[in-house]
Amino acid sequence: MSFFRYETLKSLLFRLDPETAHTLAGIGLRALPWCPPAYEAMVDRYFVDHPFLRQNLWGRTFRNPVGLAAGFDKNGDFVRATPALGFGFTEVGTVTPRPQPGNPKPRLFRLVQDRSIQNAMGFNNKGAYHMAKRLRKLRFFDYPVGINVGKNKNTPEREAIRDYETLFKTFRDYGTYLVINISSPNTPGLRDLQNEAFIREVFRIGRSITDKPILLKIAPDMEAAQAVDLCGTAVEAGAAGIIATNTTVDYTLTPRAKDFGGISGALLTEKSRELFAAIGREFHDKTLLISVGGIDGPEEAYRRIRMGASLVQIYSLLIYEGPALVRRINEGLIRLARADGFAHISEAVGAEWKI
Template structure:
């Protein structure tokens, strides 16, 4: 189905195509035609963060910011779906146009700016979802007009509201599209923020009798020293997991392209090498007990296997779906399955 739909979507502005694709997916799901979009992969159960995932291939945050299409996305065969990024208050995000395809390089540039309907709308959507399969992650952020010194209040507000509904929660401090957000990755700022959130997490666990894992998502643009400092802080504070990585502000790989000067984060194939390098460095510096999710540039099963070889326990897709469609999910699951079954692959990261 996607091979038939893609030419029509690519005739549209990228953001309009994004919404049209989600509407088509929802229609296919509600009408029982979702099997035409993709065949669900055979299970490949994976354990991480104290959770059991049907398979290790998930959807990265950003596609379904408000949690409006959870059941339809699970029906494609993802082992887990991450919705958001959500902020305490609704916000429109940055002015359009703000989403651009770079098809010659299988890349996407976005400067969306955490556009979302606010955490209360997301919570209502999650409550309506059937969630018959898979693990649901909720990605939280801060509002654009909240200063960094008060950022913890936004993150804690979202944490409190989504805690009971999420299987895991991701703290997004790595989007390049909210001014100053990445400053929260600096060592002392990171320590202050994550310490407060870890306290909030443990208080909620004690109060509600349910401990929900909390992950932190980092940027691919960290220097080696910054990556080492982040690993040190996140290891000392015993976060449940790390997602490596978000989009990049670099234009390496698309130099000279007509869109290379567009502001925003670059994702897709051009970020694969840098994202994987950061993943590998974090794996060698984080305690083994803290699993990593590899995301950034996965456009084939081989890319997914490369993330696993670099130390990921699981992977996430997003921009690769724009170019490959839902068939990429099963291809990645199968590649990871072959890697696990190969005697030369060593001990699998589970």
């Protein structure tokens, strides 16, 4: 991508079915680290490594605060290539205990006029054993990696806790942090697990198995008060952080939406920001927050940081703008935070509520 404009690549990929395009892009990313000149050229072009942005979180150095959200790298296949896209960290998955094919195709759609994506993938992945093998090969690759975990589709809700227990055991020694995903709209009944009893139990079990930080990822389609209560329950139960938000099932956002699956990208910006503001106001000084959902540039990323995010993530808008977006966000964060008089990006975290 450093050798030609991303717009050229996008024009070719957008002629293909979205899932086919994703598969082809994945093949390229898997091959990229094996071509050092291309890899190094992309890192030089897109990766922003500046003392102003570096943070030590959970005992690991994040060289910049912009990460790749879960869903892009479902099987941990592209981790070595992620720095070449400019990201300071990545989150792999969602991974389930057993392999599963996901929902019937077509299940991935571009909402081009809305600069958004709609997906009904359904946690398609090769399972925890495959993911663990991939991550084992990264043992000496010094780069922060989150592991997003979820239950299998055919696991009854009453037995869901066993799936998460299996995943905690499998990944107890892998990655930088783990994320409990009970907020995807594409696994039937999953969002029903967003309740106090389940959250307390899953964190109790997780904390008994691993010392890795465990985070909770929440959906955007709940009232702010309910979200704050659930996050409070998670923090009390030992959550090391909150990720907000997952995709939305608010199909009124565009007349072009399907009536199934979750929407991400620019359509989610306002909804995600509003919910994150409520969470940030309450928890910016109590736990680590990661904001994701419709972050389309440095101004939006900086707003989320001022609202309490130590880290931000993107995915859908990467597809529309390419890795130059990641570079632009990181460079813009330095400019915007310095303009506000901050000597380091961490000083801007939660600044909105400290006035």
